[in-house]
Amino acid sequence: MAGAVGADGPGRAVRRRAGLARARLRIYFDGDPLVSGTIEGPIPKSSVKTTQLHDDPADYQARGLQVPYRTLTFDYVLRPVPTAAVAGAVGR
Incomplete structure (x- = not known):
C-alpha cells in the first residue's frame, strides 16, 4: 500500500x-509474553497472529541473513473519510 507508515511502539503501527x-x-504475535495481558487489559484473541518460521538455511542465507526469520501476512481495510471532512481539509 502506498502512503505514510509510522511506528507507534512494539507491535503497533499507524497507517x-x-x-x-x-x-x-x-x-500481537503468538509467543509474545505481552499476549497474557498488558497494563491496558487483556489482549483480544483476534489481535494475536501466528507467524511463519522460515528456517531453511538456503532461504535465509539467500536473503543475506545468518539466522532463521519469521513472516506474517495481515490484511486490513482503511475506511474513507466523509467527503465533507476531505473538502474541509483541502485548504489547510
Whole structure:
C-alpha cells in the first residue's frame, strides 16, 4: 500500500493515506509474553497472529541473513473519510 507508515511502539503501527481515515493497529504475535495481558487489559484473541518460521538455511542465507526469520501476512481495510471532512481539509 502506498502512503505514510509510522511506528507507534512494539507491535503497533499507524497507517495513513489521503482521503482515508487513519488506522491505529496493534498486532500481537503468538509467543509474545505481552499476549497474557498488558497494563491496558487483556489482549483480544483476534489481535494475536501466528507467524511463519522460515528456517531453511538456503532461504535465509539467500536473503543475506545468518539466522532463521519469521513472516506474517495481515490484511486490513482503511475506511474513507466523509467527503465533507476531505473538502474541509483541502485548504489547510
